[in-house]
Amino acid sequence: MTIRGSIDEITPLFAAGWAHDDRAAEPLLVQAMVNGAVVGEAIADASRPDLAAAGLGDGRCGFRIEFGAPVDPGQLAFVSVKPDRGDVELPRTNLTGYVDAFRALRARHPGVGWTRSIHGGLWTDRADARRRLAGRVAIGAVGVETAEPLGRLIEAGHVLLRGALAPVGLEARAAEAVARLPEGPLSPRGSLDEGDVLGALPALLFRDAALGLLRGAFDDQPLVCRAELARGVTGFAQPSTAEPLPSPTECAALVAPVGEGRLLLDIVRDSHALPEFTPAGESRWLAGSAASLALASAAGASLDTVLLGETDLAVIAPGTLYRLRVPQGMTALVALAVPNRQTPLRFLTGEFGDFTLRHHSGAVLAM
Missing domain, CATH: 2.60.40 (Immunoglobulin-like)
Structure with missing residues (x-):
């Protein structure tokens, strides 16, 4: 034959x-x-x-x-x-x-862990992530208090850290500056208000709950390389295409509400588990790509909606599709975090990278 x-x-x-x-x-x-x-x-x-x-x-x-x-x-x-x-x-x-x-x-080595992308990525995206998490907890590499939210990040592609920003979110001066600023990316070369907000971010984003989760997921200290303000209803996005990165599969988005009320976070269910390519060969990791939406539509994906209060913080995995619905009077602060070993491409081309704030924990904000 x-x-x-x-x-x-x-x-x-x-x-x-x-x-x-x-x-x-x-x-x-x-x-x-x-x-x-x-x-x-x-x-x-x-x-x-x-x-x-x-x-x-x-x-x-x-x-x-x-x-x-x-x-x-x-x-x-x-x-x-x-x-x-x-x-x-x-x-x-x-x-x-x-x-x-x-x-x-x-197929020949089914017991070996592999990621959903041929580029590799975070260990939390591996097929054997649950087993690896149990092993990390057993040897003390991941704390018991971090294991539960890390497990949720593995299973759902996002995790909500309730009260992670308690007792309050941004300090009053920075929150007032946010209310005066237009939506969009924050620049260290911008206004004094932008400087006030950026200066307050390490103390906001690197609190114990978030820092432990990011360290566990990244196997490294986190580096926040992008921050922006969002209002109203945003389009669907995924963290991996927010910023040109050498390894777009190694990142996470942090979403923090600013102001009184609750903002809504819509997650395309199981979008973190979509394959890397569409049948037409388009990668969902490309900046500006509509591949993830096409794959989600083909899979008949549905939405999960999460409500965030002013002391809550959401952590979103690289391939997860999400959008924000921010009520009037509130602002969503969205930050892109990567492992400290990463270097955003714009840093390498000399566009930015001259503004750095180091947190006492070892985490870094660099813009």
């Missing part, structure tokens, strides 16, 4: 491609499998004029396999398509956006 073919498109609902056997009189039956279980099958007899033109018989060798139930987006890299009664696994074209070498390595 001489079989050729490929998987050209894959989504949580179906896999499509082609399969052709030079010697077979009948079209092939192909099956989609996840972890050894068949999740759908189809006859590869759909017309493909492009394949006919390439000399593959009459070109009737295309297939579209509808899955019996939606496949978890995080498992799409493990969907295989094989001819019935055969062991040949069809390769993936570049259109599927996955690197087969990584798939093969992961």
